[in-house]
């Protein structure tokens with residue numbers, strides 16, 4: 260198990276996002292967010308539907324541009340980089356897990372997990388070998404050839420977790436990873452994510468509207484009325 264240290268992985272400074280609306284109006288999603296994720300931490304971001312959790316995660320992960328403030332990824336100003344630099348950084352250092360898995364339907368589990376490795380320039384053999392190992396690690400070693408449609412929701416999310424981690428990223432961003440699953444399956448996915456978090460020494464942010472998840476985490480934030488609040492104390 261990797262112990263926590265004080266290295267800051269993600270820091271936001273006065274982060275704000277507004278979307279333009281028709282006319283001259285803006286939809287202000289959030290503002291003034293100072294958030295910090297340190298090495299080895301597992302942090303929950305909670306809040307009701309529509310409050311801006313996905314927007315926040317996408318900005319941290321280099322998928323959506325902030326309208327105010329800055330994001331520092333290991334001390335580097337993320338949104339000062341070029342789109343190509345940001346894409347490279349995402350491929351190398353960030354693993355994403357989404358609520359609806361986002362697996363490519365026409366590809367097998369093995370191929371879905373191999374794709375980030377192929378994008379990173381690995382050979383096909385190496386990519387397939389490493390993808391198979393990643394699928395074994397999430398308990399899907401017997402389903403390498405299955406298409407997403409042949410898998411249950413929980414199984415698809417396992418494949419998605421393998422895909423997120425196959426390139427060995429240090430940062431895991433999970434956007435409501437259990438939001439589409441029944442309670443028991445969701446528990447198993449959370450267990451899987453927290454186990455992998457520890458085993459691989461990840462720094463992780465799990466976005467959820469489900470309070471139950473907070474007890475797996477070191478810290479929990481609540482996004483509410485456009486502001487981010489740190490909730491009292493670490494979870495037990």
Ligand SMILES: Nc1ncnc2c1ncn2[C@@H]1O[C@H](COP(=O)(O)OP(=O)(O)O)[C@@H](O)[C@H]1O
Pocket residue numbers: 278279286288306307308309310311312313314315
């Ligand atoms: N691309 C977009 N253009 C305009 N409004 C958006 C866009 N993406 C999200 N929103 C709006 O921003 C708010 C926050 O959305 P989101 O981050 O998806 O919330 P959550 O993930 O907490 O449910 C919502 O009101 C949503 O409709």
Ligand SMILES: [Mg+2]
Pocket residue numbers: 312313314434435
């Ligand atoms: Mg969302």
